[in-house]
Amino acid sequence: MLRNYVTDQGIYSVDVSALVCCILIAYGLWSQHKPLMLTYNLFGNVAKVVRVRMMAWQYLFRGPSIIQHYFDKSNEEPFEIHAPDVRMVFVSSPKHIKELDSAPDTVLSLNGAAKHMLQPVYTMNGFNWFDRRGVEGIGFVRTLRTLLTNNLPFLVPSLGTLMQVRWKELMASSKVTNEIGSAQIYLYPAIMKLVVLLNARSLFGEDLIKNHRFMSSALRYVEETLLSAEVVKLLPSFLAPIVGGSLSRCLSSHKTFFDSLIPATEQRLRERNLKRQGHQVPERTIVYVIHDLCLHPEYIEPIRRELEASYEYFERTGQGLPLLDSFIKESTRLTPVESMSVRRRALQPFTLSDGTKVSVGEWACAPSAAINTHARYYPSPETFSGFRFVDPAILSDTHEYPTPPAMQTKPSKLTDVDHSFLMWGTGRMACPGRYYASAFMKVVIAQLLMNYDFELVKPSHARWISWRVAKIPRPRTKVVFTARD
Numbered sequence: 001m002l003r004n005y006v007t008d009q010g011i012y013s014v015d016v017s018a019l020v021c022c023i024l025i026a027y028g029l030w031s032q033h034k035p036l037m038l039t040y041n042l043f044g045n046v047a048k049v050v051r052v053r054m055m056a057w058q059y060l061f062r063g064p065s066i067i068q069h070y071f072d073k074s075n076e077e078p079f080e081i082h083a084p085d086v087r088m089v090f091v092s093s094p095k096h097i098k099e100l101d102s103a104p105d106t107v108l109s110l111n112g113a114a115k116h117m118l119q120p121v122y123t124m125n126g127f128n129w130f131d132r133r134g135v136e137g138i139g140f141v142r143t144l145r146t147l148l149t150n151n152l153p154f155l156v157p158s159l160g161t162l163m164q165v166r167w168k169e170l171m172a173s174s175k176v177t178n179e180i181g182s183a184q185i186y187l188y189p190a191i192m193k194l195v196v197l198l199n200a201r202s203l204f205g206e207d208l209i210k211n212h213r214f215m216s217s218a219l220r221y222v223e224e225t226l227l228s229a230e231v232v233k234l235l236p237s238f239l240a241p242i243v244g245g246s247l248s249r250c251l252s253s254h255k256t257f258f259d260s261l262i263p264a265t266e267q268r269l270r271e272r273n274l275k276r277q278g279h280q281v282p283e284r285t286i287v288y289v290i291h292d293l294c295l296h297p298e299y300i301e302p303i304r305r306e307l308e309a310s311y312e313y314f315e316r317t318g319q320g321l322p323l324l325d326s327f328i329k330e331s332t333r334l335t336p337v338e339s340m341s342v343r344r345r346a347l348q349p350f351t352l353s354d355g356t357k358v359s360v361g362e363w364a365c366a367p368s369a370a371i372n373t374h375a376r377y378y379p380s381p382e383t384f385s386g387f388r389f390v391d392p393a394i395l396s397d398t399h400e401y402p403t404p405p406a407m408q409t410k411p412s413k414l415t416d417v418d419h420s421f422l423m424w425g426t427g428r429m430a431c432p433g434r435y436y437a438s439a440f441m442k443v444v445i446a447q448l449l450m451n452y453d454f455e456l457v458k459p460s461h462a463r464w465i466s467w468r469v470a471k472i473p474r475p476r477t478k479v480v481f482t483a484r485d
């Protein structure tokens with residue numbers, strides 16, 4: 001392998017492989033004077049470090065399958081995986097998950113993990129938060145859990161109307177494929193735009209969503225944050241402040257977003273921590289639920305019948321629709337947008353009851369996607385069974401539903417938190433936005449089902465790309481929508 005180097009004195013060629021061989025031979029000669037074991041250990045250690053680093057970089061592109069591989073070998077004991085920027089200890093037994101939840105916030109921190117993920121100093125217009133939960137009060141968590149949930153009966157009808165209007169506009173501006181007006185839509189970008197709009201309506205009100213500058217910055221905000229945080233995390237630490245600082249100055253969407261949001265939020269809620277609530281939004285989940293409806297069309301008619309009978313009740317209460325609830329849950333079980341949950345960053349050294357250590361700066365977490373297909377928790381775990389979570393008594397009342405290929409022994413709801421379903425995390429820090437997120441997803445899916453027929457243009461094509469633990473829907477996946485009337 002020849003490399004050419006140009007200098008003032010001319011061009012030099014260096015054979016890199018020969019050079020490496022020379023170094024190894026020189027090392028071999030030198031090491032003859034050392035005890036054999038020392039040499040052996042050194043080579044062993046170097047090989048191990050190289051292997052771990054290579055795996056760490058592979059994790060970026062194959063995170064879910066690497067986690068699944070180690071989970072399958074682990075027999076539910078803790079196992080470690082390295083990313084380029086952090087070592088992670090995965091725990092999967094209910095006992096160990098409970099240990100993470102019970103650890104004091106000063107030792108294992110969800111805020112610290114979120115901070116590491118999002119690098120807010122560089123990516124959020126200088127906004128930052130404490131590693132330790134509760135330093136600024138947990139008022140905003142309560143606000144989300146109680147106020148947002150209690151407001152669902154007011155929010156759901158207006159979200160439904162806004163959804164109908166925007167989807168009609170989208171259909172009108174999309175490529176029409178036949179004489180009955182079917183339109184081909186790139187699903188992921190369309191759903192992202194819609195979710196940003198509807199969330200802004202719920203969280204910031206009518207006025208702000210009419211502000212075009214704010215809305216276009218809100219759309220770019222999430223993606224720019226995640227992308228810049230990735231760049232900063234993968235850099236050597238001494239470069240992070242320089243590159244992060246430059247990136248931060250370039251992110252115009254962040255400045256616009258905060259400039260518009262801060263006065264409006266302060267006026268309405270006097271609750272500054274709400275600024276960070278936009279980090280978890282359900283657009284990816286909705287995309288996969290729509291894919292699953294296309295891939296398992298036998299569920300569409302029973303769910304439509306449920307909507308005809310009970311959508312009005314759902315609009316009034318924000319509750320109900322057990323068939324749709326179960327279908328969404330099954331879709332998220334088999335295509336979770338993330339393969340990891342219960343992220344905690346160690347602020348102090350932490351030791352699990354089996355002796356596994358998590359050092360300061362490292363993560364403890366749970367392999368949620370692998371748990372979702374564990375035979376201990378799910379009969380026929382790899383089979384899509386859209387109504388597996390429904391109470392059998394409800395199913396026997398529903399006419400002509402497909403016989404579920406598998407049923408859970410105990411019925412459950414999408415919003416239920418359990419160690420076998422970690423979509424919302426666990427214990428005292430379980431997602432307070434889950435009632436809102438779940439009702440939100442039902443509004444979008446129900447409106448589409450009631451008003452449109454839809455099918456995937458290329459059902460057998462790959463539908464996502466993998467980055468770390470995330471499954472990101474492919475932006476070029478197309479779905480054809482046809483108005484039902």
Ligand code: HEM
Pocket residue numbers: 110133140141144277278280281282285341342343422423424425426427428429430431432433434436437
């Ligand atoms: C499909 C959508 C969502 C998913 C999958 C999700 C998932 C999660 C998860 C896994 C956690 C961490 C829990 C733990 O580690 O134990 C969490 C925490 C949190 N989520 Fe969500 N979430 C979603 C939507 C939302 C929404 C819409 C909001 C706000 C409106 C929200 C606000 C929060 C907050 C504030 C926390 C931190 C709770 C605390 O510090 O105690 N989430 N979420």
